[in-house]
Every structure is written in C-alpha cells, then in structure tokens.
Amino acid sequence: MVLPEGVLINGIAGGVTPETGRYTKRLSELAGIFQDKQAFLEQVRLNADPLVYEVSEYRKDGAxxxxxTTHHAPR
Structure with missing residues (x-):
C-alpha cells in the first residue's frame, strides 16, 4: 500500500523537499528539436554549450x- 507523503515546493527558490534527484540539460543535449541545425550548432559553439535548465525532482520509491520543478537559465 502506498501512503500519501508531504512534499514541500519552495515558491521562491523552486526547490523540492525532500529532493530525490536532480539533473541538468545543456544546449548540446537538445540536438534534434530545432529546425535550423546550423544555427543550433553555432550557438552551442559560440556560447560554450550553455546550461539551459535544471530539474529538482521527487520520486517515491516503488512508484x-x-x-x-524546473529552473530555466536566463538568456
């Protein structure tokens, strides 16, 4: 039986408590979703493969x- 749990999302900082995982995505990892492939590759190269977003997640064991929450990097 899976019982409900309390999870807090900080409305200012965006963090999840308890946090069970975190990952980031860089621009190069988003290859294939932009129509202009040449412009995409140029942006990766010119901007040193910038961080696009970071995710803080909560996943209950066995679920x-x-x-x-997702934090988008400023552009």
Whole structure:
C-alpha cells in the first residue's frame, strides 16, 4: 500500500523537499528539436554549450510517477 507523503515546493527558490534527484540539460543535449541545425550548432559553439535548465525532482520509491520543478537559465 502506498501512503500519501508531504512534499514541500519552495515558491521562491523552486526547490523540492525532500529532493530525490536532480539533473541538468545543456544546449548540446537538445540536438534534434530545432529546425535550423546550423544555427543550433553555432550557438552551442559560440556560447560554450550553455546550461539551459535544471530539474529538482521527487520520486517515491516503488512508484512510477514523479514530479519536480524546473529552473530555466536566463538568456
């Protein structure tokens, strides 16, 4: 039986407590979703493969569902 749990999302900082995972995505990892492939590669090269977003997540052990918050990097 899976019982409900309390999870806090900080509305200012965006963090999840308890946090069970965190990952980041850089621009190069988003290859294939932009129409102009040449412009995409140029942006990766010119901007030293910038960080695009970071995710803080909560996933209960044994559950298939998870949720979290995403922090988008300023442009």
């Amino acid at each position: 298939d569902l998870f949720f979290g």
